[in-house]
Amino acid sequence: MKSLTALLLGLVLSTSAYAQQNQQPHHEMAYESGCESCHDQGMDRFPSDQACLQCHDVDDLAEQTAREGEDAKQNPHDSMHYGKEAPCQDCHGEHSPKKALCQECHNFNYPKFND
Ligand code: HEC
Ligand code: HEC
Ligand code: HEC
Ligand code: HEC
Numbered sequence: 507m508k509s510l511t512a513l514l515l516g517l518v519l520s521t522s523a524y525a526q527q528n529q530q531p532h533h534e535m536a537y538e539s540g541c542e543s544c545h546d547q548g549m550d551r552f553p554s555d556q557a558c559l560q561c562h563d564v565d566d567l568a569e570q571t572a573r574e575g576e577d578a579k580q581n582p583h584d585s586m587h588y589g590k591e592a593p594c595q596d597c598h599g600e601h602s603p604k605k606a607l608c609q610e611c612h613n614f615n616y617p618k619f620n621d
Contacts, residue, residue, distance in 0.1 A: 528601035536561070544600070558594045565590075571618065580614045582606055 522541075529537055536543045543560075544553040568584040579586035582597060585608065597606040606619055 525601050530600055533600070552595060555593050555595075562594075571616075580608070580612075582608060582616065 525541070541549065544557045546554055546557040564583065568581060568590060571581050571583050573581055584590050585592065592607065598604060606616060608614055
């Protein structure tokens with residue numbers, strides 16, 4: 507029993523050490539306010555989009571990544587298939603890198619994409 511507790515404690519410590527080492531530098535202040543500033547659904551679940559939207563705004567994002575003319579619907583934040591509805595975590599990772607969902611099927615140029 508004692509060794510099981512030690513083992514579980516070890517796992518908890520190593521997952522948080524993992525998250526501690528893999529932090530996006532632009533989110534430094536989110537970590538300063540505690541892991542819960544993103545992990546609004548508890549530490550055993552991924553954050554909800556609501557957590558991201560405390561600091562980010564979908565309409566602003568759609569403007570920041572807007573494109574002209576024929577390319578307009580390649581905007582990841584206001585796209586041909588999903589409009590503004592795609593969940594952030596389909597494309598953005600925090601502790602491990604991700605690829606934008608669109609690139610599973612397309613090869614768009616997203617110069618500002620940073621995991
Ligand atoms: C406590 C506020 C806060 C929360 C919560 C937060 N962010 Fe951020 N995020 C920022 C700030 C500030 C920046 C840097 C300025 C910017 O790019 O808007 C940033 C930058 C980013 C960037 C751009 C990185 C780059 O290289 O330009 C992405 C992508 C991002 N956040 C996604 C997310 C996602 C997904 C979530 C939810 C899991 C989230 N953020 C939650 C404040 C926050
Ligand atoms: C800026 C938002 C943000 C902050 C702050 C944050 N996380 Fe996360 N966390 C995420 C996202 C998004 C995921 C979903 C998987 C991924 O993108 O890495 C996640 C996933 C995890 C996972 C599951 C890992 C997996 O791949 O199964 C653990 C464990 C975790 N976070 C721990 C922490 C700890 C510990 C802290 C505080 C030191 C923390 N997180 C702070 C956004 C955040
Ligand atoms: C599962 C595969 C898949 C994913 C993921 C996907 N698409 Fe598509 N997309 C397609 C297919 C198939 C077509 C062509 C069918 C059509 O035109 O209706 C298409 C057509 C398009 C077009 C019009 C044609 C072009 O190439 O310019 C745009 C723009 C587009 N997708 C944007 C996006 C964006 C932005 C994302 C991410 C938010 C995305 N797609 C994700 C499969 C996908
Ligand atoms: C379908 C994939 C996808 C989804 C969903 C998505 N993003 Fe993005 N995001 C991207 C891509 C791709 C870029 C880079 C676009 C470019 O280079 O024009 C980006 C860029 C950003 C940036 C940097 C903008 C800049 O001007 O540098 C931030 C911040 C961001 N996303 C936050 C978010 C947040 C928060 C959500 C959820 C509300 C979200 N994203 C949903 C794919 C996505």
